[in-house]
Amino acid sequence: MSDVILRSENLYKHFGITTAVNDVSLEFEKGEIHGLIGENGSGKSTFCSTLCGIYPISSGRFLLEGKELRVRSQVEANRHGVSIIVQEMGTLPGLTVAENIFLGEEDKFMHGVVKNTGAMNREAQRLLESYGFKHIIASKMIDNYSFEDRKLIEIIKATYFTPKIVVVDETTTALSQSGREELFTVMDRIKNGGNTVIFISHDLEEVIDHTDRISILRDGSLVGTVKSSETSADELKRLMVGRELTNRYYRTDYGQSVSDEIVLSVDNVSVPGEIQDISFRLHKGEILGIGGLSECGMHETGKAIFGASYGRKGSVTLKGGYEVKSIPGAIKHSIAYASKDRDTESVIIANSIRDNICLPSLADMSNHALLNNGKLDSFAKKFAELMSVKMTGIDQYVSALSGGNKQKVVLSRWLGKDSDILVLDSPTRGIDVKVKADIYALMSELKARGKSIIMISEELQELLGMSDRILIMKDGRINGEFIRNQNLGEKDLITKMV
Amino acid sequence: MDNPSAAATIKRQKTHIFLRGLISFFGFIGIVIVFSILTNGRIIRPDNLSLMFSQVYVLLIASMGVFLIMTVGGLDFSQGSILGLASIIFCWVSNYSIVLGVIAAVLAGAAMGAFNGFFHVKFKIASFIVTICTMYFFRGLCKYITTNGPVPASTNVMMLNETWFKLLLTGIMLLLGFIVWHFTRVGCDLRAIGAGETAARFSGSRPDLLKFLVFMVSGAITGFASFINVIKVGSITGTAGSQLETQILIALVLGGMPISGGAKARFPNIIIGTLTYCVLEMSLPMVFPIPATQQLVKGIIFLIVVALTIDHESLRVIK
Numbered sequence: 001m002s003d004v005i006l007r008s009e010n011l012y013k014h015f016g017i018t019t020a021v022n023d024v025s026l027e028f029e030k031g032e033i034h035g036l037i038g039e040n041g042s043g044k045s046t047f048c049s050t051l052c053g054i055y056p057i058s059s060g061r062f063l064l065e066g067k068e069l070r071v072r073s074q075v076e077a078n079r080h081g082v083s084i085i086v087q088e089m090g091t092l093p094g095l096t097v098a099e100n101i102f103l104g105e106e107d108k109f110m111h112g113v114v115k116n117t118g119a120m121n122r123e124a125q126r127l128l129e130s131y132g133f134k135h136i137i138a139s140k141m142i143d144n145y146s147f148e149d150r151k152l153i154e155i156i157k158a159t160y161f162t163p164k165i166v167v168v169d170e171t172t173t174a175l176s177q178s179g180r181e182e183l184f185t186v187m188d189r190i191k192n193g194g195n196t197v198i199f200i201s202h203d204l205e206e207v208i209d210h211t212d213r214i215s216i217l218r219d220g221s222l223v224g225t226v227k228s229s230e231t232s233a234d235e236l237k238r239l240m241v242g243r244e245l246t247n248r249y250y251r252t253d254y255g256q257s258v259s260d261e262i263v264l265s266v267d268n269v270s271v272p273g274e275i276q277d278i279s280f281r282l283h284k285g286e287i288l289g290i291g292g293l294s295e296c297g298m299h300e301t302g303k304a305i306f307g308a309s310y311g312r313k314g315s316v317t318l319k320g321g322y323e324v325k326s327i328p329g330a331i332k333h334s335i336a337y338a339s340k341d342r343d344t345e346s347v348i349i350a351n352s353i354r355d356n357i358c359l360p361s362l363a364d365m366s367n368h369a370l371l372n373n374g375k376l377d378s379f380a381k382k383f384a385e386l387m388s389v390k391m392t393g394i395d396q397y398v399s400a401l402s403g404g405n406k407q408k409v410v411l412s413r414w415l416g417k418d419s420d421i422l423v424l425d426s427p428t429r430g431i432d433v434k435v436k437a438d439i440y441a442l443m444s445e446l447k448a449r450g451k452s453i454i455m456i457s458e459e460l461q462e463l464l465g466m467s468d469r470i471l472i473m474k475d476g477r478i479n480g481e482f483i484r485n486q487n488l489g490e491k492d493l494i495t496k497m498v
Numbered sequence: 499m500d501n502p503s504a505a506a507t508i509k510r511q512k513t514h515i516f517l518r519g520l521i522s523f524f525g526f527i528g529i530v531i532v533f534s535i536l537t538n539g540r541i542i543r544p545d546n547l548s549l550m551f552s553q554v555y556v557l558l559i560a561s562m563g564v565f566l567i568m569t570v571g572g573l574d575f576s577q578g579s580i581l582g583l584a585s586i587i588f589c590w591v592s593n594y595s596i597v598l599g600v601i602a603a604v605l606a607g608a609a610m611g612a613f614n615g616f617f618h619v620k621f622k623i624a625s626f627i628v629t630i631c632t633m634y635f636f637r638g639l640c641k642y643i644t645t646n647g648p649v650p651a652s653t654n655v656m657m658l659n660e661t662w663f664k665l666l667l668t669g670i671m672l673l674l675g676f677i678v679w680h681f682t683r684v685g686c687d688l689r690a691i692g693a694g695e696t697a698a699r700f701s702g703s704r705p706d707l708l709k710f711l712v713f714m715v716s717g718a719i720t721g722f723a724s725f726i727n728v729i730k731v732g733s734i735t736g737t738a739g740s741q742l743e744t745q746i747l748i749a750l751v752l753g754g755m756p757i758s759g760g761a762k763a764r765f766p767n768i769i770i771g772t773l774t775y776c777v778l779e780m781s782l783p784m785v786f787p788i789p790a791t792q793q794l795v796k797g798i799i800f801l802i803v804v805a806l807t808i809d810h811e812s813l814r815v816i817k
Contacts, residue, residue: 308700331702339700348694348701351761355686359701362683370681397761413701 040404098124250465289467336414522754563716579636581739611717692759
């Protein structure tokens with residue numbers, strides 16, 4: 001038996017009446033990159049969160065180098081040599097880059113009660129440069145940096161002290177290709193230093209390429225562990241889902257004509273500092289993809305259509321001549337919007353599934369301003385079940401759901417609203433294959449019902465696979481347009497992106 | 499979910515959720531029992547109960563408005579001053595007509611609330627800062643007006659000082675509040691804003707408008723409460739209504755209202771909280787007859803009750 005550095009023994013974690021981690025016993029070796037995969041809600045993130053002290057363990061234990069590890073916070077976990085890079089934002093706004101990197105470790109720079117900020121900044125800058133992130137300045141506020149840069153800063157924060165275990169939880173979805181390469185380099189460096197990486201990702205190819213072994217979780221239980229060199233994406237999918245998945249994933253139709261009927265006109269829309277002079281038409285029953293690099297302005301374009309941008313110029317006009325100027329107006333006139341920033345802009349996480357689903361439809365369900373609460377309950381239940389949200393009941397808080405199930409709640413509410421135009425920003429970000437397939441199937445179905453969809457995405461395959469037409473944006477402007485076509489490839493899109 | 503330990507967990511959790519919902523209620527019952535014993539049953543004697551009820555009305559009505567403000571995550575420290583100023587306006591107008599007086603008091607309250615809401619929303623100042631400032635401002639006006647002596651109401655007003663009348667008005671207000679909270683979209687919208695303002699905005703709520711309105715409505719409700727206040731006291735001095743704001747806040751917290759607002763705000767928080775507060779307020783002087791020690795004991799007891807009844811779970815999850 002080779003060196004086992006970390007072992008979990010009969011680990012359980014319950015959330016209310018849900019068992020998120022169910023009797024998991026798993027071994028991690030020294031100097032390996034260990035992949036952890038499973039569908040949304042299979043317990044991967046929860047397993048790692050109990051390891052890092054984010055959630056308390058219900059029963060069972062972790063053994064680090066043979067000694068029991070029981071930590072109550074991330075800082076404490078760091079002291080024992082365990083760190084985590086999380087799925088959503090793990091940096092704190094309002095602090096500098098250096099303060100974020102050394103959060104909880106300020107003692108190193110204290111002289112009595114005085115903090116030596118200069119020394120802290122110099123040390124942080126040295127780390128930034130040693131990782132090759134020279135464009136980031138340690139003394140600047142973290143708010144000045146993009147989502148992607150903040151992820152890079154988190155990588156440093158989690159790894160600079162050469163921890164024995166580093167958990168990388170769904171980090172790649174937030175990163176562009178170059179950012180991913182940086183991350184993989186760091187992971188290899190940790191491995192070569194004799195330490196261990198636990199790598200969670202939904203991108204199975206990526207997991208196979210960059211890990212030594214892979215463990216599969218399903219419904220909180222361990223299904224098995226396989227050697228990465230001896231497995232395939234298809235085998236992993238089967239293990240994750242517990243049955244064979246059909247190959248149908250994206251749309252397979254080509255050459256179908258789209259209706260001439262224009263349902264939405266975007267004319268000369270600008271948002272200061274974000275997008276400039278955007279104009280396009282959306283047709284009935286069309287899936288319009290918008291792609292580009294993450295900072296190209298495509299996300300802001302989605303908000304501008306929904307009336308959510310501040311300081312927007314230009315016009316967004318619907319078929320009947322209605323001009324969209326505010327969110328309530330957009331919702332009333334049948335526009336739906338799902339944000340890339342799911343936890344802040346799409347769902348109210350500290351609220352029930354019921355309220356989240358009903359909120360946009362309250363006006364429709366009011367009878368002379370009065371609501372029937374029984375009707376609200378059955379409405380929420382109907383659409384949550386239609387989308388098969390994995391929940392204990394509609395009173396459950398959204399914060400307890402996994403990423404994929406949160407997205408299902410978002411889609412349920414707009415299905416309930418029966419919106420005709422859906423603006424979906426990164427609809428499958430951080431979502432596993434099965435839910436992804438569900439979302440694509442839903443999009444095809446909505447298209448068939450004559451609904452129009454604007455899909456904003458950083459995933460080129462998704463754009464190519466699902467869109468009738470693709471707009472590529474660059475530096476806040478539209479830089480290219482492609483019609484659905486079998487011969488269209490990622491390279492064609494990339495030439496217009498950079 | 500097929501093994502026995504999971505089933506047991508489900509059962510335990512359901513019981514837990516049930517208990518959470520009732521904890522403030524049990525707190526109230528517990529306090530009534532404890533103080534009934536400590537005072538040898540004096541607090542539940544009819545004469546004491548009617549005295550207690552006479553203090554409940556104003557607090558109960560005014561708490562409804564602050565309940566709405568706290569649901570969206572705000573606080574209001576100017577309620578006492580609003581009550582004072584609205585009472586003065588009622589007194590003036592009551593000499594012409596009592597009905598007009600009530601309308602004037604409600605409008606004056608709404609105007610003061612709108613003033614709070616405007617500064618809070620338009621200039622993005624935290625509500626507790628705005629309302630601490632207006633607390634002084636409105637109180638200053640009160641004192642200025644009453645420099646030459648208290649402002650009396652029309653003598654006809656005193657004739658309304660009947661328990662059934664005050665009880666009826668309070669009941670109507672509570673019923674109205676309950677209907678609006680429970681059977682219109684107001685409750686849903688306000689809870690959503692308190693739980694996550696950005697996401698609520700993206701769901702079609704109008705946080706800025708609703709926050710402004712909530713302050714205005716809260717002022718109007720307190721304006722109405724000033725009518726009952728004047729019925730009780732007859733004439734208004736410069737300090738009328740002072741301390742009301744702290745009484746409201748402590749009552750709501752005792753009733754289980756989460757301080758950060760949001761999805762866990764429940765209408766019964768108002769009623770249970772106000773009643774708990776009034777029982778404590780009534781009983782303490784009986785148990786601790788020396789005034790100097792009363793304040794001290796009151797502070798300690800509030801702290802203990804709040805620590806026992808507050809929902810730690812939700813505070814950890816929310817903010």
